[in-house]
Amino acid sequence: MAGTVATIGAIVTGLEIGQRVAVYPIAACAECFYCSLGKHNLCVDEHGLGHGDDGGFAEYVAIPERIVRLGGVVDIGEMPFDLAVMMEPTSGPPTIELDDLYRALEILKPKITIPMHYKLPGCNYPIELDAKDFVRPYANDQVVWVEEPEVELTPETLPSEPQIMVLQATTAG
Numbered sequence: 264m265a266g267t268v269a270t271i272g273a274i275v276t277g278l279e280i281g282q283r284v285a286v287y288p289i290a291a292c293a294e295c296f297y298c299s300l301g302k303h304n305l306c307v308d309e310h311g312l313g314h315g316d317d318g319g320f321a322e323y324v325a326i327p328e329r330i331v332r333l334g335g336v337v338d339i340g341e342m343p344f345d346l347a348v349m350m351e352p353t354s355g356p357p358t359i360e361l362d363d364l365y366r367a368l369e370i371l372k373p374k375i376t377i378p379m380h381y382k383l384p385g386c387n388y389p390i391e392l393d394a395k396d397f398v399r400p401y402a403n404d405q406v407v408w409v410e411e412p413e414v415e416l417t418p419e420t421l422p423s424e425p426q427i428m429v430l431q432a433t434t435a436g
């Protein structure tokens with residue numbers, strides 16, 4: 264998620280009103296076993312933007328103290344917000360219905376959308392949809408199936424037209 268700092272708490276330092284920032288979405292505890300391994304997504308006491316707290320679809324978002332303490336509010340300088348990448352849950356409920364997600368993508372037109380939270384072999388969470396369900400309405404030349412779990416992007420390498428990029432999954436749990 265990215266946005267402009269509208270106001271800051273009394274004890275917050277290092278941020279200024281009007282600053283353009285990207286925000287790490289996971290409010291991890293920073294103390295449990297999984298946090299010690301850097302696996303915030305497995306934290307035994309996590310919540311975050313879009314799951315428990317308002318996320319990027321809200322007009323204003325109160326960033327949890329934990330995210331600020333984790334260094335999760337990052338200055339993006341003059342980078343235009345429309346160059347940002349959108350990473351979205353594509354599994355349907357309990358996250359977001361696909362029709363609502365498609366409508367949001369039509370409005371926001373991110374250069375790249377990376378689907379996440381979809382069905383994988385061995386996944387124990389009750390997710391019904393996989394990445395192929397998500398990409399079905401898109402033309403073949405709009406979808407890139409990446410053979411790696413990571414991709415490096417810069418403003419210079421972003422495509423001119425919106426593109427769906429499916430990364431290689433590494434784990435399911």
Ligand SMILES: [Zn+2]
Pocket residue numbers: 291292293294295296297298305306307308309
């Ligand atoms: Zn933790």
